[in-house]
Amino acid sequence: MEFRKARLAALLAAAVIAGCSTTTPPRTTVYEQPSAPKVGAPPAALSAARSQLATMKTDDRINAALQWAENYLDQQRAGDASQLLADLNPQVMGDEQRFSWILLSGRAQLGDQRPDEALGLLQSHQSDILQYPAEKQARLDLLKADALAMKGDLTRSLQERVAAHPLLGDDDQDYNHGMIWQLLMQLPNTELADAIEGSSGDLRGWLTLAQLYRDPIADLDAQVSRLNQWSAQWRTHPATEDVPDILDALEKAANERPSKVAILLPTTGPLKNAGKALQEGIMTAYYRHKQNGNPPVLRFYDSGSDNILALYDQAIQDGADFVLGPLAKDKAAAIANQGSLPVTTLALNYIDQDNLPENFFQFGLAPEDEARQIAMQGAREGASQAGILYPQGEWGERVAQAFAEEWQSLGGTITVTRTYQEGPTLGDTVKELLLVAQSQSRGEAVSRFTSLDMDIQPRRRQDMGFLFLLANPNQGRQVKPALNFHYAKDLPVYSTALIHSGESNPRRDQDLNGVRFVDMPWMLSNEDSELRRMTEEQWPEGHGRYERLFAMGIDAYRLQSRLYLLSTLPSSELPGVTGRLSMKQQRIVRELDWGVFINGEARALPKVSEPGNSSRSREVTAQ
Structure with a gap:
């Protein structure tokens, strides 16, 4: 498992313990057998539970152990559930008991982040699994998909999920739908493009939807047009229920995007080198955007002077409908303290205060x-x-x-x-x-008090x-x-x-x-891209210790048109060069590699x- 996919692994571990649900639908009990009497909650201590089970007849012991293992999983006790299940012999179980044992054992192994063991379990019982009805097989396919994702094999996990989806019940479909989207958001751009080339059917539909949604450079109008084309092409696709929300958010983002952006950066004073790196990153993203669409008009202002409020007012008088900057924390705080602001403002630093203006946002590289x-x-x-x-x-x-x-x-x-x-x-x-x-x-x-070595x-x-x-x-x-x-x-x-x-x-x-x-991905990834090629041609020696600020400038430019999307669509993310960007309380949050x-x-x-x-x-x- 790669660390960059650890967030997904954690989500999967929590989901499988909780019964395969990323939301909170009505809970489905895994083990349901009409003849199995309810044995009540298990003892708090695992040792006591095992002692009680040892006194029961075989069938009663199996039924009780399955019920108690599921209860332990509900309590986030995957290790204890595994112990109870490992004490059972699946060869003496009925078909329904064996299905529950396989499913609960796999959930426990994934809850304890042991995907290889879960995959081995499913493989060793493949002949049994093929005897079950299609819906039961599909539920075990989801378990396999969870294990593959936890190992970092996202493409195979997607294939399993998409194939199983039509056979699932409503609750499992809700879970699967959410996990498919999580996987698509995690899949690296190169893997996403490769997967599209080798796919067909519903899987290709999911992959192409994710690609057009995730494109951070695409012009918003073009993105809306491509999404409408996708909807027309994939009318019966399972993801069509998601498209209205995405389309609505993109259309609003296109309507709300700025046409004139004022950029407040220091070109004099102690922060001038940092300001220069940010400006060069912003202009690199601007020229990249210009190749694909219609960028806004940019106007730069030197924020190195003392009177930041006068500079801010001047930018508004010059017609700015979006302000990017300033960089200095005290100057960002001075603008935030004005209360209501005339235009959306994205400060390039984080400030320590509550009650921010509703159109004041923050983005930075906070350690x-x-x-x-x-x-x-x-x-x-x-x-x-x-x-x-x-x-x-x-x-x-x-x-x-x-x-x-x-x-x-x-x-x-x-x-x-x-x-x-x-x-x-x-x-x-x-x-x-x-x-x-x-x-x-x-x-x-x-050693002074013993003759032993x-x-x-x-x-x-x-x-x-x-x-x-x-x-x-x-x-x-x-x-x-x-x-x-x-x-x-x-x-x-x-x-x-x-x-x-x-x-x-x-x-x-x-x-x-x-x-x-x-x-940040910019510092670790060698992924070939037009943006990377443009940067290396313009600055073959790089920016030295200001390289991360250069990358921040790239994402700062992208955010001016995507800020509305991040702030209004809770699940929205921007795959940036400084990390995977999302919004939390008017603050851009980065998930790094x-x-x-x-x-x-x-x-x-x-x-x-x-x-x-x-x-x-x-x-x-x-x-």
Whole structure:
């Protein structure tokens, strides 16, 4: 499973535990057999449930175990459900019992994020499955589709879902419909295009709909026209019920799009280099748009001066119907504090205040968002304890706090927090973080009171599922070797985009091997595109440390025409070069990709293996 698909895997795990529903339709009980008496809720403790089951006759034990396993799944106890089901012998079951056992076992395995085992289960019982009615087979096909998606095989998962859809009941069709759309939104652009070439029937209809909906460069008028053509071509397609909402939102977005955009960026003052990178990104997206449609008129204003409100008013007087900027946080706050604003405004930073004007929006590259995404990833992998290591200072404190708050809101525990300074003391900080000295002292103390040979090899603490490391490349090159030296080479280390310079330096970055990090697609993907070719022709040397701001400029330009769509259609997303963009409380939220350092090179994260132990530790393997 790739990290960039981890969000989908988490959704799938939650859905299959909850009974295959991403919404809240009337719940369908998996195990229903008229002759099976209700045995009530299972004991709270798994050991007590197994003891009671051991005293029952075979048929009663099977019926009770199936009912209790389903109850445990409802309580998000996939591991306990698996234990009860593993105690049963499917060979002595009736057909209905065996169907329920297969379905519940698969749900439990996926709930515990073990897709390979679920696929193996379905394969081993294929002869039994073929004997069931079509609707039952289709429900097990959905289980297979969930497992394939969790492994990252999105195209095969789509094929299974689309084939099974006509055979499902209403509730399962609702679930399947939602999951098909989730998969289509997750599928990389190149895979989506390849899948269209090799598809037909309903699957081709789904894929072409997703492609035209997701196109971030397409002119809105052209997109509306193409969607109407799709509706005419696919009148009986299962997705036709979605099209009216999408079409309505696109038509309104086309009507609401700006014709004159004022762009407030600093060309003087301390932020002028950042402003220049943003402007070049904006103009690159503008010229790309000009090849496909009719872009708005752009007018740039220097926001480096002190009087931002006068500049803002001047832009409005000049006829702007959309304002992009400013970049500085204090200047964005000054505009937001005006209350009602005359035109929609997208600030290029985030401000810390409530009660924003209804047409004031925010977009930026906040490291706090990256920290929160890392916390969510750790929770999806099943970790419950984490450590934090961050540089001294207000900035490090703020980002570490964002991680800690998100992690604790997900039920995680912070076992250790340390700050560090670059230099000769950093190794001692890492050693203290890992409690290596204490483990050695305890071993030596015990050895004094026994004649037995004692292993007093120092060890690191074992109460961290992973370490959240906040560090730039130079700091990371000191921290990771220190972790390796102090017996923590196997400790997963997750970091923000700060640790990735964006420049290839294999000799120096060998010291970062194994560190996983979030970063924008622009910094990790080598996907060939017209936009990438235009950029490399114009700026073959790149933008150095301002490369991410250049990419932000590309997405900032795209957002001026898509902001209405994101703010009015809850499920709407924009596949941007800075991440998958969505809207939350007037704030653009980015979901980033994952990378890992392998042999000194930063790569988009390859396959991740799951040993299947209780801690669900992961091991990165190069492809």
